[in-house]
Amino acid sequence: MLINATHINLLHVCHRELWLHYHGVRMEHTSQTVAEGKLIGETSYPERAKKYTELAMDGIKIDFYDPKENVVHEVKKSNKVEEAHIAQVKYYLYILRKNGIEDPSAIIEYPKLRQRQVVEWEDGDTKKIEAWKQMVEDIVTREECPPLLHARICRSCSYFDFCYSDQPDTPSNS
Incomplete structure (x- = not known):
């Protein structure tokens, strides 16, 4: 089973979205939020390419990978799901390390917020990431889609209409 960085990200956001995404149910093309994020990524650092x-x-x-400095640059719209x-x-760094690239690091950039988050490899990250991979596999191989999250973040999710189309209740403010 090929697990990618999107799966690892979604593991930390919503197990339902992870399961749907893995099984080919993609809603990103319908989301203004996703479109805005792509635009920010494409226009924030025009010289970077x-x-x-x-x-x-x-x-x-x-x-954006800087091979001279061994740094991954990841551009994000907001830091709402910074853990993800x-x-x-970290998964990028894991794969780079597995492929013989020594001591890579990363910078997550939030241009709209004018913030940066440096991410370094830490002791225990390999075990943590291998556990995440197992969790992804456990979730995506289930026969049934995981239940709704019912969280504030659901309101801005590209899957909102899909998930809540027949639900009498809406996400909480938590």
């Missing part, structure tokens, strides 16, 4: 490399290997695709963003770039 000349300076850095796009890198794809083992189920990951890094848009950190998990995603």
Whole structure:
């Protein structure tokens, strides 16, 4: 089973979205939030494409990798799900390390917030990521889709209409 960085990210956001995404139910094309995020990623650092490399290997695709400094640059719209963003770039670092790249690090950039989060490899990350991979596999191999999350983040999710179309209750403010 090929697990990718999106799966690791979604593991930390919503198990239902992870399951749906893995099984080919994709709603991102209907989301204004996703479109805005892509636009931010494409326009925030216009010179970056000349300076850095796009890198794809083992189920990951890094848009901006600085091979001289060994740094992954990940651009995100907001830090609402920062834990998921950190998990995603940790997975990038895991794959880079598995492929012989020594001591990679990452920077998550939030241009709208004018913030950056440096992400370094830490002792125990390999075990943690291998546990995440197992959790992803456990979730996506279930026969049934996981239950609704009923969280505030659901309101801005590209799957909102899909998940709540026949639900009398809506996500809580928690």
